[in-house]
Amino acid sequence: MRRFIDENLHHFNAGELQRCAASLDSFLKQGGKLMITLAGAMSTARIGILLGPAIRAGLVHAISCTGANLEEDLFRVVAPDSYPDIDWRNLSAEEEANLQNRVTDTCIPEEEAIRKVGAQLLKVWNESTLDKPPHKYLYEVLPESESSWLCAAREMNIPIFTPAWADSTLGNIFSAYLIDGSIESSSIIRNDLDRMKDLAEWYQNQNNAIGFLQVGGGIAGDYPICVVPMLRQDLGLAVPMWAWFAQISESRSSFGGYSGAPPNEKISWGKIGVDTPRFVIESDATIVLPMILQYLLDGQ
Numbered sequence: 001m002r003r004f005i006d007e008n009l010h011h012f013n014a015g016e017l018q019r020c021a022a023s024l025d026s027f028l029k030q031g032g033k034l035m036i037t038l039a040g041a042m043s044t045a046r047i048g049i050l051l052g053p054a055i056r057a058g059l060v061h062a063i064s065c066t067g068a069n070l071e072e073d074l075f076r077v078v079a080p081d082s083y084p085d086i087d088w089r090n091l092s093a094e095e096e097a098n099l100q101n102r103v104t105d106t107c108i109p110e111e112e113a114i115r116k117v118g119a120q121l122l123k124v125w126n127e128s129t130l131d132k133p134p135h136k137y138l139y140e141v142l143p144e145s146e147s148s149w150l151c152a153a154r155e156m157n158i159p160i161f162t163p164a165w166a167d168s169t170l171g172n173i174f175s176a177y178l179i180d181g182s183i184e185s186s187s188i189i190r191n192d193l194d195r196m197k198d199l200a201e202w203y204q205n206q207n208n209a210i211g212f213l214q215v216g217g218g219i220a221g222d223y224p225i226c227v228v229p230m231l232r233q234d235l236g237l238a239v240p241m242w243a244w245f246a247q248i249s250e251s252r253s254s255f256g257g258y259s260g261a262p263p264n265e266k267i268s269w270g271k272i273g274v275d276t277p278r279f280v281i282e283s284d285a286t287i288v289l290p291m292i293l294q295y296l297l298d299g300q
Contacts (some may be wrong), residue, residue: 001293009161021296034062034211034244035224036062037216039215042286044106047289059296060158065161067170070165073149073150077148082112134170135162158198197299216285228241228270228271241273243276
């Protein structure tokens with residue numbers, strides 16, 4: 001993959017991919033550390049096949065992800081053979097009514113994965129007396145799998161930050177348990193404000209430059225990148241800005257959304273500097289991210 005990218009991808013989004021991968025490879029080999037943020041349905045797209053090895057190879061040092069990406073990696077591990085292939089472009093409304101939990105060309109298994117994990121977690125949540133981040137509970141019911149990035153994160157003990165975890169299937173299930181009294185309190189889940197404090201401590205404790213690879217947009221990316229202006233502007237601390245930045249997104253900046261905000265806009269917010277290497281690949285993350293990860297792995 002590394003040779004293919006270097007020899008064949010030169011212009012437009014392809015060229016940006018090559019330049020981004022080569023720059024990130026150099027950044028990491030010079031001792032830089034990397035946070036990857038995951039939006040969308042990257043876990044259902046099985047990004048763990050390559051993200052897991054990248055984590056185990058020491059190429060990824062922190063993850064920020066949506067609650068969906070956190071749980072959907074677990075669901076894939078629990079019921080790997082229960083995901084159907086769907087001819088999604090030709091479905092009628094009536095055919096949709098016979099499916100459950102469709103994500104483009106596949107469906108997340110309801111009974112084999114979601115309900116099974118929900119029941120397992122009820123016991124784990126009820127036994128907890130501490131406030132822990134959501135992924136720590138998932139670790140307790142997560143079987144070992146080579147194709148799981150969550151397993152790799154557990155193995156390598158890298159931090160995971162999951163802002164707005166309540167906006168997920170397991171978050172909904174947790175809320176339902178609160179409503180029906182199966183769980184007495186939500187205090188066992190460490191909240192976003194507490195996790196920002198944890199993120200700030202992690203960022204300040206790093207002795208190396210830290211890079212930021214944003215996959216998609218939304219809160220998975222915007223939440224962690226804000227730790228820098230928070231530390232610098234709100235607390236007045238002399239911490240460095242993010243030292244390297246890249247974004248894989250198909251969103252347009254002209255729409256005014258955070259998902260499409262270009263790197264230069266982040267300079268105005270004090271997240272990255274004028275001299276920060278920065279890249280934008282306007283393409284499908286399910287294609288681009290595996291290529292970048294394999295490029296890095298090939299350079300090991």
